[in-house]
Amino acid sequence: MRLLVTGGAGFIGSNFIRYIINKNHSVVNIDSLTYAGNPDNLKDISRHKNYRFVRGDISDSRLVESAFERDIDAIVNFAAESHVDRSISNSSPFIKTNVEGTRVLLDAALSRGVRFLQISTDEVYGSLGARGYFTEKTPLSPNNPYSASKAAADLLVKAYYKTYGLPVNITRCSNNYGPCQHPEKLIPLTITNALRDIPVPVYGDGHYIRDWVHVEDHCRAIEAVLQRGVAGEAYNIGGGSERTNIELVKTILGIMQKDEKLISFVKDRPGHDRRYAIDYAKIKRELGWCPLMDFDRGIKETVRWYVENTRWWKSMLREG
Template sequence: MRILVTGGAGFIGSEYVRMLLGVPGGTAEGVPALEPTGVTVLDALTYSGNPANLAPVRDDPRLRFVQGDIRHAEVVDEVVAGHDVIVHFAAESHVDRSIAGAAPFVSTNVLGTQALLDAALRHGVRRFVHVSTDEVYGSIAEGSWTEDWPLAPNSPYSASKAGSDLLALAYHRTHGLDVVVTRCSNNYGPYQFPEKVIPLFVTNLLDGGTVPLYGDGGNVRDWLHVHDHCRGIAMVQEKGRAGEVYHIGGGTELTNKELTGRLLDACGAGWDRVVTVPDRKGHDRRYSLDITKINRELGYAPSITLGAGLAETVAWYRDNRAWWEPLTGTANA
């Protein structure tokens, strides 16, 4: 089986590639035995794509890396040929950047997905796994979203992801393409670009700096370790039903203020290092995914507790300054 991983040099995509290739046979504890004969990474290497994320599997003979943009149909067509499965991570994903300028989000997340879907049809790809986000639902005051909940995105980023979700599902309904969509809660873990809240806070605190807390800190997120996310995707890739959406969650909801407190404790810092900043425009108050469907159908449940996952993540950033300092501009500072 040949697997194409778009965005495979990014945070979540590279975890998936390392998971596929890092253990003999392509397996790890709790991960289906996908056993790829080859894995191709297609990544444009924009600011958040980093070849260093693939260093642990760089010498695996099954790995092929192609630098290219999913918006370029000719490149996509050439790369897709010969693959059995596409796992599509590539996306512009930072909400604040989408508020500052939406065009790259629409062109990459919608038009890039369309180019991949068209190529998958032409080349007879057996399965297309489209990786999405809980942000497509907007905000929920209580309870949890199920997979049939109406989409109501509130940022240009989440709107572009909602558009790509609907487009992928439409290719299943219109053309019979075997498409499955996953929607996840907030990811964290090693190799995450330090613009996201956990690596941003950890790297700032490790360098003796301050951290910004939006508004009253009461926004609630469910936290999912990146390895659990990739385990869930692997289960969907192997046994998910075509045309279906599956939620992948972490099972631990925290306010941003509660998360900040945990990170301060993990880094040995106090609340004097926290600076309150004006709230983000259109800031969703709470996200919460119901994971009953993927648990019942595929046996998924999160395996890494937030306490253990945060401790491991903080230790990783503490021990891997050579990876993140060039990204934050603090190298040799």
Template sequence: MKTVLVTGGAGFIGSHYVRCLLESEREVQVINADALTYSGNPWNLRSLEGHPRHRFVRVDLADSDQVRRLFREHAIHQIVHFAAESHVDRSIRSSAPFVRSNITGTHHLLEAALKHGVEKFVHISTDEVYGSISEGQADESAPLKPSNPYSATKAAADLLCLSFFHTHGLPVVVTRCTNNYGPRQYPEKLIPRIIFRLMNHLPVPIYGDGRQEREWIFVTDHCRAVEQIRLHGTPGTVYNIGTGETLPNLEVARRILAMMGKPESQIRFVEDRPGHDVRYSLDASRIKSELGWEPSVSFDEGLERTVDWYLNHSDWWESVKRRKTGGEQW
């Protein structure tokens, strides 16, 4: 039985990945380590309570003593590292928590992984490290040009991870995925925020002219890609994960309005985010050709499933509202 440490497993993507891993691998036990920040929600793990191969531990990765204790108490074979501060707007308001969790937290985990001879370290990163791509697609050799504190801290963590491979031979793999959406995403992010506002008869704010383009992936497709990479990814390699389904934010809003039977007059254009990247687009041919991964959920199908889920989970909304730290506007 292998023990896989999943960090950030009480958050949006991590909580889907933990289920994907437990369902696809019978001979794996999961240590799910999460600090339970504002976006880490125990509700997201409710259906795993009592699961014989899943154990939750509250750990702040930015605290080196807590990380050392985690590795002393558990014999960890592999790591899949999702834990991070993840929202661009928050990083613009205050970047210190991003440096702390995304850089210092990752560094503590790398040190512990090296000391304990971990056999695979999958670092979950983002397409945002490439910055805005005016045309074409970024492949894994594209220069890193992060333009906000969130993406800058993720890029720093990517480079630290790769340095541990080159310097120490730690078997690190880095993944860079496009925008995720699906059930249990914290409502500060574009898609659940639009749904929340429409459910509550509020106008839908869109930054600038709404023409910023993002590539979208349904969260379970991302998790399947990470699983392929955990099993078969080559150490020292970066894998982009994308679908090719690139849409302007305004079009995303329009599709949700149509699905929820709301008029386009609900849209309000608001002042743009400072340093807002205009376009992200990834070349994901490496993971497709080397590991045989393909996305399986189209944007329209995934969006239907997502809208439906949020409309039918008032208990999740209540749990998120109870954890609200104040001052947040969705």
């Protein structure tokens, strides 16, 4: 495959590009290198013969047109403003990138007749109670500006399939973890704060529940959708590893042999969804994918990565 990947210098995008390049596929990567994008994430493959980088904004249609190469098979759209707290403070960049940017990419895909894969999130479904799971048939019910912008983009993708027949897929994944995740996110925030022996903030009562999947498993799922996904279909991707935030933070502090007194409960986030949990039966049944990374092993490896890459995350803190 030859892929046009957007947002490829970010956390999930850079892991996917490295994964797919190692499978001998080719990538053109568009990224505007905002605070969350880091060219060092792909430094090891920056000169690879199957990789080309284009710096720019996906809402710039001329830039997107110029990045296309003749034999592109599909667009994979990772590019997104994704931090909920930032969306609450200022939703404008989220609408521009997540909605208008997706529209520009869809038009580019339509003009060339290439497949389009939208990388979405389980947050578009809203909040779950104590029981049940999100399926692909769960109605979209976002509760914050970030998830609302992603839901809007998903609906645009669906509309381009229904209206124009554009071959599209949408993947909605649970919370990712692994190397190269920006230290504003919960797991790297906990690790990097603990390394500096400063308070680890936990929202509200700490009993918000998230399902966690390792980023490498997510990359495998995206590959499966690109290779075998049915046009027009959405696929949920989950890790089967639900944890409360406080349980997760305590697990990380235990691995690091840090005192739980570092935990600092802070004022809750507005519109905070109580629980996310993914039913990934469809992608398992239809495409043969399931998560392989055991959470206990994966979180230990993730802690080790941040311990060994202090220079990387400190540079991200300065830029963020």
